[in-house]
Amino acid sequence: MRNQVSAKRHPHDDAPDTTEAFRRLASLPPGRQHDSLREQIVEAWLPMANRLAGRFRNRGESLEDLRQVAALGLVKAVDRYDPELGNAFESYAVPTVTGEIKRHFRDHMWTLHVPRRVQDLRNRVRFAVQELSGTISGRRPTVAEIAEHARMSEEDVRAGLEALESFTALSLDAEVSGSDDGYSLGDVLGSADPALDVVIDREAVKPRLRALPERERTILYMRFFGDMTQSRIADELGISQMHVSRLISRCCHRLRDQVMRDAA
Template identity: 50%
Template sequence: MSAPTDQVDLALAVPDVDPMYRPTPQELRTMGKTEARGLSDALFRRLAGLEPGTRTYSYVRGTIIELNMPLVRFVAGRFRHRSEELEDILQVGTVGLIKAVDGYDLDRDVEFVTYAIPTISGEIKRFFRDTSWPVRVPRSVQELYLLVARASDRLEQDLGRLPTTVELAEELDLSEEQAAAGLRAGRMYRADSLDALRDRDADEPGGALLDRIGSCDPRLELVDLREAVRPLLGKLPERERRVLLLRFWGHQTQSQIASRIGVSQMHVSRILSATLTWLREEADADVDADCDGDGDD
């Protein structure tokens, strides 16, 4: 059977009572805010008189952390609009709480809650800035996005719709260009999969983003080749030029070409092979000449 709450307070705050008594998680969860804050202050006073690294110090420190976990859940709730899992945000927020417990100074006469909430929030924001952006952007742009995102959430609740860029600028006392930059930064923060389906509208059907991305046209690769070969075609004898045009522009087979010019298919094959070899050598020679000329300049 667990001890009543006042006994828990006494056991943790008074040094001559068993320091290893630990309240159950249920007792910690059922404490009111005022009671939890009072117990937390008593624990901090006791922690200040303990030697770091001892078993008692670790116990009291761990109890303070457990007692203030609702602060982590409270702060993490502000970031529910993020794409990250809430569990990940809670873990990062817990790191912030631990830093707050270790950095809190009773002598400054500031309540722990006042000190801990900004510390937890800052840790979560650093996590977003440093790890959550698929595209690296300046810190100032990241902070502008966070500012615009929070203002957008507030205005959406008030207006019942997404706010315009002008409304965001007025709310934050920014220029329209700055507000628009914050919204654009949000697109860099969330990277969509190429296979993700886009929304359907009245004008065109929905589909994956990949379906809207163009692909390389293999015929474009032939443009440079054709332009390089065009002046060389005029240097070919009539028969070689005709065979080449029939084969690659007329799309005729070697047998069809052989019938048209009155030679055997084997002869057509030799003509094509010799002509293509000559064209390749001439084109390579022109490239080498151009490279030599650039180097001389």
Template identity: 45%
Template sequence: MSPPGVTGSGRPDPAAVSCLRVTPPVCRVRCGCAEESPMSLDADIARRRAPIEPIDRYDYGTYSSVEPLFLHCAALPHGSAERLLVRERLIVIHLPLARHIARRFDRRGAESDDLLQVASLGLVKALDRFDPARGTEFLWFAVPTVTGEIRRHFRDQGWSVRVPRRLQEMSMAINAATVELSQRNSRFPTSGDLAGYLRVSRQDVVDGMAAGNSYVAASLDRPVGTDPDSVSVGEMIGVEEYGFAVVDNHQSLIPLMAQLPDRERRILGLRFVDDMTQTQIAEEIGVSQMHVSRLLTRTIADLRTGLLERT
């Protein structure tokens, strides 16, 4: 008796050769190969290169259209090559859903490509967790999962400055309440309006607004206008001008200096205008250095007291 796959003349059986290009179940029927025989590498490559049914015939919005794929994927063993292929097809079919959800979060300070990537990751997680045996449609499970993934991205990665989660949630609630009250009252709501609508204190609203300013950090090197050669934001920020305090003190000292005796006024001029030492001043006016020191200390104290009384 010839072995399986070999004819009586010793040549390979054509049916056995064809088993390299079909799946194992068909191979067992046609040539009688052992059930536990592994699929050959050529058969696996041929199956992967086989023409794939176009995904245009599937509508992710109609669950009955894609339900057979979900049931087929669930019936396949985990880690098998065929399950990975079916899973990949399901991901491609539902990618428009991820793009649609990602577009809902545009213009919130995040890049569109980043949102699409996060939404696609949420779609993959939803596909891996979905169980068609429960009898629910995939969209009912996928939309909250993808939306939650995007919201988690905004919460964890979207803030330029990390603030407590309580303030993050308050900031989002304030944004939603602002839109609602603006449409209802035809005006921008005040902090009191927001506090009454959200049933929180006005201080909580103020803290939430301050936290919202930390969401996006603007660069100080950013041009003020549309012209890239215009001045930057940093150049427009004001700084404390100490010269104003100098002018104010100078104007306040003028009447106080006029009230001093001539000798004290001359000593102040020699010390702080001509930059002379106490010894030189003593020789100039004919007194001891200790006396000059006592006169300077007393005069400066009198001027300081006068300035404080004026302020």
């Protein structure tokens, strides 16, 4: 391996001189010898890939997973690098590996779907906040200060700040801050109020109720709003209970049919 991948070092201690190895790789046809030399080059540059992965630690992904993603980017860089262009491999590999890591975060780490533009705004805002925090003590930088520092509009800054909170999500079982009785986020979520359907139905039937004859309106009011029995209504109006039952049934069917026609 020493003959194929020279021990000569670049400014970085983990940057081997693989210039000759890449030239040999480009001249070899597909096969075992080509694959073996390719593997040696990748192995020689792995420390560089690991160093780049380390820059993204503490962002919600394990360092081991980041190193695997960086290694994948390194393999892509080795396969796509053309030594005939005259550029150093490191100058080509670093953005390739870094781009692979960033793509991993963009595609796999966001809990909520966030458009690419908003993700970019988030990164610009995050860097601006970090830089301003070194010059402002005792408080967070304002939206206007971030906008001026990052040369962004205040609207874009607000979008970026909102995206900062969208990278991860809390479980609904998470305890509410300051709660001592196990009160969770799920306990504060609202739900559909079944009474809303009743309100809609009442508003829909009102004009049809007003159009009923007075006696039918009175019977319905006594039955459904006064909670009176049919026998008591019959006694109040001086008619038979059977007649009250028929009137209630006939009115309800008529109102239902009319309201359904109105809705259609």
